[in-house]
Amino acid sequence: MKYQKIVVANWKANPPTLIEARKLFAAVKKAAGSFRGALVVCPPAPFLADLALSYRGSRIRFGAQDVFYEKGGSFTGEYSADMLRSIKAQYVILGHSERRRLGETNEDINKKIAAALAAGLTPILAVGEKGRDAEGNYFQTIEEQLKKGLSGISDSSLPKIIIAYEPVWAIGKRAEDAMKPNDVQEMAIFIRKTLAQKYPRNAVDKVAILYGGSAEPENVAGILTDGGVSGFLVGHVSLEPARFKEMLSVISDL
Numbered sequence: 001m002k003y004q005k006i007v008v009a010n011w012k013a014n015p016p017t018l019i020e021a022r023k024l025f026a027a028v029k030k031a032a033g034s035f036r037g038a039l040v041v042c043p044p045a046p047f048l049a050d051l052a053l054s055y056r057g058s059r060i061r062f063g064a065q066d067v068f069y070e071k072g073g074s075f076t077g078e079y080s081a082d083m084l085r086s087i088k089a090q091y092v093i094l095g096h097s098e099r100r101r102l103g104e105t106n107e108d109i110n111k112k113i114a115a116a117l118a119a120g121l122t123p124i125l126a127v128g129e130k131g132r133d134a135e136g137n138y139f140q141t142i143e144e145q146l147k148k149g150l151s152g153i154s155d156s157s158l159p160k161i162i163i164a165y166e167p168v169w170a171i172g173k174r175a176e177d178a179m180k181p182n183d184v185q186e187m188a189i190f191i192r193k194t195l196a197q198k199y200p201r202n203a204v205d206k207v208a209i210l211y212g213g214s215a216e217p218e219n220v221a222g223i224l225t226d227g228g229v230s231g232f233l234v235g236h237v238s239l240e241p242a243r244f245k246e247m248l249s250v251i252s253d254l
């Protein structure tokens with residue numbers, strides 16, 4: 001199965017001001033010029049509408065870093081999937097380890113995935129273990145995150161979901177600390193096997209799997225070629241325009 005290459009830029013809680021967000025986005029636009037694949041930019045919620053609604057091109061798509069599962073009403077501080085759709089967001093990252101650390105549960109994530117799908121957003125479900133042990137117990141963590149996160153999601157909805165595998169211990173470091181291509185591949189195979197316990201093979205085959213955790217220009221070629229994934233969830237490098245551009249060009253050329 002041939003997958004489209006996907007790069008998701010996760011800006012997290014950066015940059016500090018709208019002016020700087022516009023500047024960063026202008027640089028990303030330039031970098032995206034020759035990218036062959038899907039590029040999804042996920043700015044912080046306060047900047048998302050401004051960037052998405054003023055963007056006139058077609059190369060970049062927009063995503064949010066979270067969403068609430070209710071459609072609206074008395075939920076101070078939250079925002080719905082329909083609200084995101086109305087400002088031209090098409091994707092939403094759900095279950096990122098930095099949100100799980102703040103208390104988000106697999107059950108919350110599951111409700112958010114259902115709400116995102118119902119509104120026509122593409123959920124990017126992030127899964128990953130905090131650490132690795134010699135006995136391989138971390139596989140159970142991933143299995144549980146997948147099974148609980150996708151509970152009740154239909155066969156026909158599964159291909160609309162992107163899975164981002166992000167080993168927590170490899171996030172925010174350097175290329176040499178990222179996971180090695182063979183280990184990424186082992187996990188990509190495990191993820192598909194786990195999905196195949198519940199879903200028909202043809203649906204599982206259509207699910208794009210990304211890798212995240214210190215993806216840098218120096219390691220993306222190896223992981224994309226031998227890691228069994230079709231793209232990346234990129235944190236810190238997405239805030240560094242020159243290196244992000246370099247990364248996109250390495251990925252394009254593969």
Ligand code: PGA
Pocket residue numbers: 010166170171172173212213214215233234235236237
């Ligand atoms: P990183 O972040 O690329 O800085 O490791 C990835 C992520 O947390 O999504």
